[in-house]
Amino acid sequence: MSENISVFDLSQLDGPNALVKFVRDSYASAAKTSGRESDVDDTAPPPADVESITVVPFPELIGVDASVYRQIEAALRSGKRHLMFYGPPGTGKTEIARRLAGLLSPNWRLITGSADWTSQDIIGGYQPVGDGRIEFVPGVLLREFDRPLIIDELNRCDIDKVIGPLFTVLSGQASTLPYRVDVADRNSEQYVILPLPKPGSAPHEYAPSSAWRIIATINSIDKASLYQMSYALTRRFGWVFVDVPTNLGAFVAEYLGRAGLIKSSGDPSQSPVVKIWGSINNVRPIGAAPIIDWIDTTARIKDEIDFLVAADPTSVTAYLDGFYMYLLPMLDGILQQDAEEIAKACLEGLGVNENEPTAKEVTKRLMAMAI
Secondary structure: OOOEOOOOOHHHHOHHHHHHHHHHHHHHHOOOOOOOOOOOOOOOOOOOOOOHHHHHOOOOOOOOOOHHHHHHHHHHHHOOOOOOEEEEEOOOOOOOHHHHHHHOOOOOOOOOOOOOOOOOHHOOOEEEOOOOOEEEOOOHHHHHHOOEEEOHHHOOOOHHHHHHHHHHHHHOEEEEEEOOOOOOOOOOOEEEEOOOOOOOOOOOOEEOOOOOOEEEEOOOOOOOOOOOOOHHHHOOOOOOOOOOOHHHHHHHHHHHHHHOOOOOOOHHHHHHHHHHHHHHOOOOOOHHHHHHHHHHHHHOOOOOOOOOOOOOHHHHHHHHHHHHHHHHHOOOOOOOHHHHHHHHHHHHHHHHOOOHHHHHHHHHHHHHHOO
């Protein structure tokens, strides 16, 4: 019998404002937390049979390419345990990871990568336990070895250093840790991480449950400036690329419809949002989350704005306020020539003459982000 990701029932939401918030939050990164995200207790039903899983699109995530769901399903059915979702920021990677974890097990955990992490935080190590004694204290991964573990923004930690001890395990072999059960006894058993479930495992053995797997996310915009993953470790994951929507106009039109912001039957290709977003993507692809924030804020500044037609002079300020708040900060470090191209697209998209003070301010702000 196949299992599907639950289809979202729109009747659960109280009015259009709740729907807008839900769609926006679905694209936004999950909250930075080290607490358990699952609310279900440990007596819940066993994990799903991955060989029978059918992964259907999440209706609240607009613009996610069908290949994402197809590749997830194929990876699961082929036996790939560990998945990596990568791509531009704001494309829904974290939300997809959360939904997938919930599909695989009623209990799961989400943590967010940090440069402060050590192997002790994730795997474990000796720690003082009182009375002058030290013992091996398992890290978050071994404590949650019975459920899917989502590691959001994995490349914010020193990946090979932090999860390096797992390399052998991810390769299907047991890994012996440099920690003894009895610290004072040099002949004491060392702790071992097993790659597969083992009923009746010994006290010094950590065996995963059938539900355990790592589901990680990486923002491709950060991958050059943060920690890198070795090719050997990379091969242990199935990589699924989550890109920006293929059709920006269709995305904007659908979101505006869901948000109750349609004012006319205009052509989405004429929307300033579509034109400016497209120019930004030519330089640095950005997903839907900040675009949704931009639209929502612009609509609050000028509630009669029509997003599907060319901007009129009275709406320029509202568009630019939202642009400065949500898009400009994401362009830090772009090249000067790219800043000039985006500035040109902004002015054309908003119908602003290059000699106007507003045009000079747009160019000045974008050039200040350039290197």
